Amino acid sequence: MDKQIAIIALDDEPNILSAFQRLFFNESFQIFTTTDYKQALEVLDKENIKIVLSDQRMPDIDGVDFLKMVKERKPDVVRMLITGHTDIKAAEDAINVGQVYSFINKPWNTDELKATISRALKHYDLVVENRKLFEATIAKNEDLEILNRKLKNMYEVQKEFTSTVSHELRTPLASIKSTVDLVLSKTAGELNEDQVKFLSKAKNNVDRLGRLINDILDLTKLESGKTKLNIEFNDLQPLIAEVVDIQKILAQEKGLFLDHQLPEKLVKIPFDADKMHQVFNNLIGNAIKFTKEGGITVFCGDYTDSNYIKICIKDTGPGISPDDQDKLFHKFQQLGESTSQVGGTGLGLAICKEIIERHGGKIWVESKVGQGSTFCFILPVTERRGAYGKEE
Ligand SMILES: Nc1ncnc2c1ncn2[C@@H]1O[C@H](COP(=O)(O)OP(=O)(O)OP(=O)(O)O)[C@@H](O)[C@H]1O
Ligand SMILES: [Mg+2]
Missing domain, CATH: 3.40.50.2300 (Response regulator)
Incomplete structure (x- = not known):
């Protein structure tokens, strides 16, 4: 050859x-x-x-x-x-x-020349190999960029769709709700016991659907950065005390205690009061919802970094397995059968996570099955300039 x-x-x-x-x-x-x-x-x-x-x-x-x-x-x-x-x-x-x-x-020198040529041949092979790898990497990068763009587009379309559909659902739902309320108030005539029972059931479901739509809209707005946080420096303690007072009634109805062990005053930190209300309502609400015996304590935890404060909500409920702990903060995640009995849509924790992260904080859960759960979050004590978003 x-x-x-x-x-x-x-x-x-x-x-x-x-x-x-x-x-x-x-x-x-x-x-x-x-x-x-x-x-x-x-x-x-x-x-x-x-x-x-x-x-x-x-x-x-x-x-x-x-x-x-x-x-x-x-x-x-x-x-x-x-x-x-x-x-x-x-x-x-x-x-x-x-x-x-x-x-x-x-x-x-013949030997030296042969060695030099042999090195040069290897050098050529390496250069060619490198070029091939480089070209393959560039091609892969281009593929990834195209895929990324497609995904972004799909995500935008999905967000737009969710937001439009939710808005469109609100109007007919409000009309159904006011009609059901009107009939239930007996303005349009007397109702028998069965009619009240069925209409009340319809009213509960309408309310539930309304909450779901509001939650979806809330989350889509938070995720897309369209929600502007209304930040003010304040003490979180009165806000927590207020949520605890309101939720105490629910806890007591279930025979549970609900206490807070917070100092009279906490350090003033920047936060959006409405949004933090939402966080405490969901975390304390969850704790009451999933706990059968014992109760719930809200306290201020120790945190190594003095630039943050840490708040925890501890319950004596069923606890959460390590696998489930990772899923909890994702949308529509509800665990086990316990949930089907207590209702909810599985958006609460995803909303909490968005709110806390938009404040520059972090949220997580510490738990062992059978030994209750402690949901904790940290919030920065100083303002994050320009980090709280713009409303459209
Ligand atoms: N304190 C808790 N103890 C045990 N499981 C919990 C606790 N808090 C949350 N979970 C689990 O995490 C799931 C997600 O909670 P999340 O607040 O997101 O949704 P939800 O309470 O089911 O519905 P929503 O808050 O949207 O009304 C719950 O369904 C439950 O399975
Ligand atoms: Mg919840």
């Missing part, structure tokens, strides 16, 4: 060229030798050349200029200049501007 040409050698001295032929006679590749640079370029265009060796001083072209032409045609090919002592300056310049990989001094 014919050996492939991998090296071209250009020199005006035929005895140098035949020395090259002898040197590489036993190799697995062929060396093409010529005294004519145009012929060398023709072979370069046709063959899969890895190295080009060129003499510096020749009658019709000098080596550096010839290698520059090689570089322009095939930039990956390793270019080497054969020089005498007097040409060293030209060779150095050529290396510095990147036209030449290395140079071979005349007269050369």
